[in-house]
Amino acid sequence: MNLGVRAAALRELACREGFATAGELAVVLGQPEGVVALILRELVEEGYPVEQHPQLGWRFRGDDVADLACCVHLLGEGLRFSLHYVERCSSTQDVARALAEKGVGEGLLVVAEEQERGRGRRGRSWASARGGLWLSILLAPGSPVLLGPLNLALGVAVARAIRALYRLEARVKWPNDVEVGGRKVAGVLVEATSSPSGHLTAVAGIGVNVNNPLPEALRETAATLGELLGRSLPRRPLLARLLVEVDRIYTMLKAEPRGVLEEWLSHSSTVGRAVKVVTEDGEHYGIAVGLAEDGGLVVDMDGEKRVFRVGEVVHLR
Numbered sequence: 001m002n003l004g005v006r007a008a009a010l011r012e013l014a015c016r017e018g019f020a021t022a023g024e025l026a027v028v029l030g031q032p033e034g035v036v037a038l039i040l041r042e043l044v045e046e047g048y049p050v051e052q053h054p055q056l057g058w059r060f061r062g063d064d065v066a067d068l069a070c071c072v073h074l075l076g077e078g079l080r081f082s083l084h085y086v087e088r089c090s091s092t093q094d095v096a097r098a099l100a101e102k103g104v105g106e107g108l109l110v111v112a113e114e115q116e117r118g119r120g121r122r123g124r125s126w127a128s129a130r131g132g133l134w135l136s137i138l139l140a141p142g143s144p145v146l147l148g149p150l151n152l153a154l155g156v157a158v159a160r161a162i163r164a165l166y167r168l169e170a171r172v173k174w175p176n177d178v179e180v181g182g183r184k185v186a187g188v189l190v191e192a193t194s195s196p197s198g199h200l201t202a203v204a205g206i207g208v209n210v211n212n213p214l215p216e217a218l219r220e221t222a223a224t225l226g227e228l229l230g231r232s233l234p235r236r237p238l239l240a241r242l243l244v245e246v247d248r249i250y251t252m253l254k255a256e257p258r259g260v261l262e263e264w265l266s267h268s269s270t271v272g273r274a275v276k277v278v279t280e281d282g283e284h285y286g287i288a289v290g291l292a293e294d295g296g297l298v299v300d301m302d303g304e305k306r307v308f309r310v311g312e313v314v315h316l317r
Helices: 003-014 020-027 033-045 092-101 144-166 225-229 235-255 256-266
Strands: 050-053 055-059 082-088 108-114 131-139 168-174 177-180 183-194 200-208 274-281 282-291 297-303 303-309 312-315
Touching: 003 020, 003 055, 003 235, 003 297, 003 303, 020 033, 020 055, 082 092, 092 131, 092 183, 092 200, 092 303, 108 256, 144 168, 144 177, 144 200, 144 225, 144 256, 177 274, 177 303, 200 235, 235 256, 256 282, 274 297, 282 303
Parallel strands: 082 108
Antiparallel strands: 050 055, 108 131, 131 200, 168 177, 177 183, 183 200, 274 282, 274 312, 282 297, 297 303
16 A cells, blocks of 8 residues: 555544544545545554544544654654653753754654743743643754744744644744734744754744643733633644644745745735834834845835844734
């Protein structure tokens, strides 16, 4: 049996909440229904967490992120993910960096139930209580030129995963936030490091507010996906869909970085708005009009265009 079709069938189930019939899967996979049913039965016989209901169809068994351990390597077509799961850690960034220093390669995925010292951009702390999705991925973009676009690419991957699963209008705010209705639901942090061989690697941290409690101080500016949808959400489908999206856009980044910038622009909540950009040398006001090739934000300031590569953006309207 075609190994690509088998992996695609398992990927599709892992990314779904609930059941799907063989007919529904056949349409998505572009295969005859009988072939899909045979593949699903083989997956069950081989011990994969797939189960069948006589009326509802097929589903991936298990909703916890750790349930993906047996098949996480099949979720990417370009990247081969390997899961390192921990209940608690200081930061998934720290764990991933330590493993990279020991020689673990690209595709390493570190997931924690909670972080004691989760961090965001510019050294800020990131509230990382149990119930959220906290992870880091080890990547090897090769060129330092791709680090800026990589940050943007991962934001797009998160937004696309949220849109695909929950039909929420997730948008990206420069440089690394994902918002729904103007409230932050996720963030990205990319930290560059070197592998033992001296090659550039990137530890890409992603935090998504799913079912976790939020500090009272963040209640107006941030939200959880569970709050927005009015129910507790299983995190396994979100992690699976996110990895599929990361794999897709990372492949695009290495082949055609401009395509990543165009995708970011199509998901942006920043471009076209009046903004305040806060940097070390003060506050700057203007209209965000686009992106530079390296991912910097282009702001029109009374007819003069300036590119910001670092800074905090505030949407003014």
